[in-house]
Amino acid sequence: MFFNGWENLFRTLIVGLLAYAVLVIFLRLSGNRTLSKMNAFDLIVTVALGSTLATILLSKQVALAEGALALGLLIFLQYAITWLSVRKRWVKKLVTGEPLMLLYRGEFLTQALHKARVTQDEVRAAIRSNGLSSVADAHAVILETDGSLSVVKESDEHDHSSLKDVRHSSP
The missing domain is CATH 1.20.1270 (Substrate Binding Domain Of Dnak; Chain:A; Domain 2)
Known part of the structure; x- marks a missing residue:
């Protein structure tokens, strides 16, 4: 044995x-x-x-x-x-699927959150872990194809060309 x-x-x-x-x-x-x-x-x-x-x-x-x-x-x-x-x-x-936008210009995209089975608290945690103190400071939060959450910060230049391949709809 x-x-x-x-x-x-x-x-x-x-x-x-x-x-x-x-x-x-x-x-x-x-x-x-x-x-x-x-x-x-x-x-x-x-x-x-x-x-x-x-x-x-x-x-x-x-x-x-x-x-x-x-x-x-x-x-x-x-x-x-x-x-x-x-x-x-x-x-x-x-x-691989496609990245999915969960927050856009400070507004949660409720349908996308439900589809991705992600809570607003999880999105807020991702925003905080990127050094932002407010949801309004995030231009977008994306659920990437590997399951991670990416935060795109609001910027003065408003160059968000990295969002070109992300599926989203306005809130």
Whole structure:
């Protein structure tokens, strides 16, 4: 129950070292984007890679070659989807969604808050964490595709070109 023999420990050690090496090589070949947490899709791939590595390490039914193929397949699919999403807007929209404006010119966008399941208190907390003391000091608050809240400060120049891709409606 607590110890199944040296053979199992030896297998875990050898397969673990080799699977880890394979994963590192595949990740280096695929580029930095593979492990970025830019959106929910990227997070899912990262979790799937970790789960696959754990299965390779601990399951005798999964051979190292099968595990390496599974890791390679996940990395290839992530690479292919991100490659397509950079070139095809509809793929990007399908995979990552779009940022959503929750507050605009000091006014909460109630429909957007309900759709995003975000409270006004959470928006206020994001405003405070950006060093603003008033909701009126925020030009906009956006729910990004990675789940974070971005605060665009009100400025004298009123150059808010970073809001070009954000879906919103006036309050």
